[in-house]
Amino acid sequence: MMEKIQKFGGAMFTPVMLFAVSAVLIGFGILFTNEQILGSIAAEGTFWRGFWDMILNGGWTVFNQLPLLFAVSLPIGLASKQNARACMESLVIYLIFNYYVASILGTWGSVFGVDYSLEAGADTGLASVANIKTLDMGMMGALLISGLAIFLHNRYFDTRLPEWLGVFRGSAFVVGLGFIVMIPVAVLACFIWPKIQMIITSFQGFVTNAGGLGVWIFILLERLLIPFGLHHLLYAPIYYDSVLVSGGIYAAWAKALPEIAASSKPLIELAPFAAFTSTGWSKLFGCVGIALAFYKTAKPENKKKVAGLLIPVTISAVMCGVTEPIEYTFLFIAPPLFIVHAILAACLSTIMYFFGVIGIFSGGAIEMASLNWIPLMANHWPAYVKMLIIGIVAIGVWYLVFKFLIEKFDFKTPGREVKSDIKLYNKKDYREKNTNKKSQANEFQVMADEILIGLGGAENIKDFTNCVTRLRVNVNDPEKIMENDYFKEIGTYGTSRNGKSVHVIVGTNIQYVADEFGKILEEN
Template sequence: MMQKIQKFGGAMFTPVLLFAFAGVSVGIGTLFTTEAIMGSLAAPTSMWYKCWNVFLQGGWTVFNQLPLLFAVSLPIGMAKKQNARCCMEALVLYLTFHYFVNTILTQWGGVFGVDMSQEVGGSSGLAMIASIKTLDMGMIGALAVSGVVIYLHNRFYDTELPEWLGSFSGSTFVFMVGFFVMIPVAVLAVAVWPKVQLGIFAFQGFVKSAGALGIWVFNFLERALIPFGLHHLMYSPFYYDNVVVPGGLYAYWAKLLPQIAASTASLKSFCPEAGFTASGFAKMFGCTGAALAFYNTAKPEKKKKVFALLLPITLTAIVCGVTEPIEFTFLFVAPGLFVVHALLAATLATTMWLAGIVGINSGGLIEIASLNLIPLMRNHWQQYILMLVIGLIFTGIWFVVFRFLILKFDFKTPGREDDEEIEFGSKEKFREKQAAKGQAVSDDPDVELCQMILEGLGGKDNIADVTNCATRLRVNVKDETICKNDAYFKAIGTHGCSVNGKAFQVIIGLKVPKIREVFESLL
């Protein structure tokens, strides 16, 4: 079950990869179309405004179509065969489902306590999906319907029909089966979801009223769930769905940008719920403090090598907001440090919230600049100076705490490993082993890396399935006892390997999509 949940979490991250550029586009478009920042140049009647408004509206594409995007993207990571065709099936059956919901509620809405005459949004519980007025089920509904389609695709896609029915095989057969399945699914949705919406509204009230405690708990869990690959499931409903604000925090904040940019009021006064997206502070300030502690406590003869390791992965965390490469350098050798890391991350996020500093701060410097600093600096620079001061203070706290714990408990963080514990010659040994077998080693470093990863996972016959998230190659194996340990994977050039039963997550970095393609070609 854990393998399936992890695979689902990784697949759900596929559309999230688009949000970085979409967020930058919205931030830049908002900056250049806000009259409070650009003056008369950005007047709604000016050519400047009209041209940049075209750019801005294009940037809204991803955020305006999130449910559709999640429905179409899930099969990329979950379908066992013909992923592209499954994406098409998910699209058409998701739309079919909403047409069923629309018709049922238009005819019998009163029976289910839904008034279809209301405007979409707000407390109506209604939304517009691909021009279909329907129940606002957000990302959850999209994932549920897409999950049903993926099951049908995996079960029926290869069904052999009589020759005279051959034109109804493959995707057509899946659509035929799915068409009839979506009818009871739609009936179930209109019967259950309005009650779920009441629960969601109640949860929103609780989270909003929990104040600093709610911010702390959420941000702690967001970090603490990273080793299990389940953090996407934690934050996605908050960021991209209607859990705390309509449309999710990303879209809601972006729509507020012109209003916030024109005001000098506290950022928190506009959207206190945006404190839930504060994980980026730990990525920028916390990872920097941790890296400084690793370098400071490394053995003198290894400091140069540790610096070369830490510099790129720390910059990746700061600029891009991708922390797995640095966090996985110490997660398994010092899990206690990771717990402290999560505690400090939650405390930093809560401190920022108490200081009135909120916004879309879940990513790295690029995202934070585009959705906060650039469009809002003019009238809110004092708060961003305060943000920098608080962040640097916590960088010092991270450094002092990590340094103390590393030395106190002799954690084998980067540069402190016992030489005999890690096979630094693994690449050379792999080449020698291949030569002894009479097998050539590729000149392509990506192919060679994948060959070594495959060897560490017990060979291609031991691979059950493979997918990836932003930085990890996620592989389910058949027999975990024949796989190598974390030290092996670090020695061959990856950032390590997280293991949970038969589920292996090899930490690659941002080039993992390319590595996955090469890896799959070897299978």
């Protein structure tokens, strides 16, 4: 069951990878259409304003069409065959479902307690999906229907039909079944979802009233779930669905940016819902303190080597919000340090909340600048000055706490290993080591091939997918997997293992490695 949950979490993350480029477009679009900053050049009717309005509309595509993106993306990671066709089938079946719901509510809406005459929008329980007025089921509805579509695809795509029915094979057969299956599903959705919406509304009130305590608990749980690959399941419904605010925090913030940018009121008054997207503070400041502590406590002869390891992963954490490489560097060596790291992250986010530093701060500096600092600096710079002061103090706290614990309990963090010849090879080292062996292979092919060897070969791979930094693999026999040191020697940051589920921590080049990994499996 854990394997399936982890695989689902990884697949669910696929459309989220598109947020970075959208955030940049929106951030600059808000900035360059702000008359208070740019003056008359950004006034309505100017060519400049028209151009950047166009860019803004394009940037909001991802946030405005999240349900469709989740519906069409889930099969990429979960379909067991013909993934491209599964994506098409999932999209069509999801649209069928919404047309069914629209028709049912249009005729019998009062029976289900839904006023279908209302315009789709916040607080009405209705939404527009691909120009269909339907129930506002957001990401969860899309994932549910996509999951059913994937089940139909995996089970019935290869069904043999009589020769005279050959035109109905494959995708046509799956979609045909979807037309039938979606009838009872749509009816059940009309019965059940309005009641779920009432529960969500109550939950929103509870979380909002929880204030700083709610932020502390949420951030703590999000950090602690990272080793299990389950943190996506915690934050995704809140960030990208209507659990806390209509449309999800990301979409709500993006749409409110022009109003927030034009106002000088405190951020916490303008968008209190954004307090929960503060998982990035530990990435921006905490990882710097951790890296400094690792360097300080390393043996003198290993400091240069440790610096070479830590500088790139720290930059990756700060700029891109990718923390897993540095966190996995110490997670399995010294688990207590990770627990302390999670507690400090929760405390920092709560302190930022009490000082009124609110916004989309879940990623790295690039995303933060795009959705916060660039468009909002003119009127909200005092909040960001507070942020910087608190962040610098936080770096010091992380450094002192980690340095004390490492020295007190003699944790074997990088550079403190008993064996002096232990090292974490970088990609350059590995390429040089394998030049004669695989001169025709690029660095990603080499790493993918070596990962496959470490996992026991192609015959030991059940299935795989990837998220932003990890190759998530389910194996047939975990006893065939090599030790963690092997994976570090080939240039990865190690592995996370839970039964037959193995996560190989690759870093931000994961997509290239995953593509090569898939090609190698197809050839075997």
